[in-house]
Amino acid sequence: MNILTNKSEFSGENLSAGGALPAPGSIRHEGSRTVRAGFIPLVDAAVLIAAAEFGFAQREGITLELVKDVSWANVRDRLAFRQFDVAHMLSPMPVAAMLGLGSNPSPTIAPFSLGRGGNAITLSTRLYGLMQQAGGLGGGEDALKNAKALAAVIRSAGAAGKPPLTLGVTYPFSSHNYEFRYWLAAGGIDPDRDVKLVVVPPPMTSDALAAGAIDGFCVGAPWNMVASERGVGRIVATKQDIWPSAPEKVIGMRPEWAEANRDTVSRLVVALDRAARWSDEPANRGRLAEVLAEERHVAAPADIIRRVLAGEFAIDPEGNRRVVENYLV
CATH class of the missing domain: 3.40.190.10 (Periplasmic binding protein-like II)
Incomplete structure (x- = not known):
């Protein structure tokens, strides 16, 4: 299984090219920064959850605070109203928001893909x-x-x-x-x-x-x-x-937040990339399934989640x- 879509596209090195986000090693850590992330209880939130639960975010100096929500409309609104810094989102949501479609459209960018199936x-x-x-x-x-x-x-x-x-x-x-x-x-x-x-x-x-x-x-x-x-x-x-393999879920964020927190965004992408690579390993599925099954995350039987991870x-x-x-x- 490959949870992440084309990891190489989202490496810290790529993001630092062409005057975009700085490379993770180019700016020193300035202490831990907290990133509040909304998510819907689905298996394709696995990379985000793994980044928070297995130390990948902490390694990059980020405290990833996960907030479980019930509906995509809630996630959209809470990101727009600055209750979330980033969010687990459907891939068409940022596109619709940038086109001004739906209720309460708010500019949203998606620098990282969480999956293409499920x-x-x-x-x-x-x-x-x-x-x-x-x-x-x-x-x-x-x-x-x-x-x-x-x-x-x-x-x-x-x-x-x-x-x-x-x-x-x-x-x-x-x-x-x-x-x-x-x-x-x-x-x-x-x-x-x-x-x-x-x-x-x-x-x-x-x-x-x-x-x-x-x-x-x-x-x-x-x-x-x-x-x-x-x-x-x-x-x-x-x-x-x-x-x-069509785009399915992404990490969404407000453009102004990303611009104001360029180093944090770069470090977050690196953490997510590492979490995705870890999640792809069959040997890690059991641990990942147990964590995803917890009430605070997906709240579904671990056996079902384990089989889903294996396809x-x-x-x-x-x-x-x-x-x-x-x-x-």
Whole structure:
């Protein structure tokens, strides 16, 4: 597994080139500086969490103060209102902010990538049962065949006058939203007319599915696999089926904060790079999974997180598993 996207792009040496951020060794430490970082409980926050928990930030003279949040909208607002210095963000969020899109857009830059994978589309077991009947599914079909089976269910429901399915995404400007829409359209489903798309914070997706509030969702690990392990969901497509290795999560920060704290930003990037390299080592997955599983971090079973880190996950309540190469890349 490679949690980090192209580490060499974000080395301290690269950042110091062309009059940008200074190289880490070019300015002496001026004592520890505190960086407050917001994050959502997802496995792709692993590099940020590892940097704080395993000494990589401290080595660079940074006290990385992690603040767990529940929704991407909260993270966006708390970064804009200066409650956070940096934040774990969806890759489209800084782009949307710089374009002035959405509520409370605030200029945001993203000097570091945290990952390029981890998403999966999960549908309720009830809905998947209908897809098996309508599309003749046997359980081993690919993402496109699953989408076409869902389209058959939707056509049948529409002819019977039933309300459209409600499907959850984590944020309007998110790869989850775009990937879900692409997958639906590939199967012949109009995402704007044939279904109802709503925003559900990542940690709430499994509970919302279990309660019947939504019929399916697209979310990052581990919440996609948590739903299948609970017996309430079936994974029918992964990010690698739809948009392999597309940008997923980044570290976002306000441009003026980065300009005022150039040395701190440079040191933070070095710490994150080292944390990513450590996290990539299979021998470290057990320790990393245990830390991520803690209530103050992801708060999900360590066994699930360990399997996610290895790219292995259960796709249905029967325990059928799939290994996705470079699942988090």
